[in-house]
Amino acid sequence: MSKLSEATYFILAALLREPLHGYGIIKSVRTLSSGDVNLAVGTLYSALDRLAETGWVAVEREEIVNGRARRYYRITDDGVTAVRTEAARLRRAASLVTRQMAVSGI
Secondary structure, eight states, X not given: OOOOOHHHHHHHHHTTTXXXXXXXXXXXXXXXXXXXXXXXXXXXXXXXXXXXXXXXXXXXEEEEETTEEEEXXXXXXXXXXXXXXXXXXXHHHHHHHHHHHHHHTO
16 A cells, blocks of 8 residues: 555545545544645535545435435545555654754754
8 A cells, every 4th residue: 555645645535534525524533634735615525526436435414404315425445444444654754854853963
């Protein structure tokens, strides 16, 4: 598996707790990333389409709210594996840099 983009990583992380609709995902990603990742609607739905194609997310349910369909997405077991693998990769990378900085006296 190749590394995940920052947006994909945070979308999957946002879905770990519960299924969310698009705006809920955008808000959760903003919170989880401490405001560093602000997803545009088009970016989000393109990413969700790709994630659904890979089998990492699935549509949980749809509701009609104010006459519009609201689709809720959930992370799949494969999606959990992907985000867990990426978190471990990032943890290892951060550890290597932190150790190198300590050795260098930085």
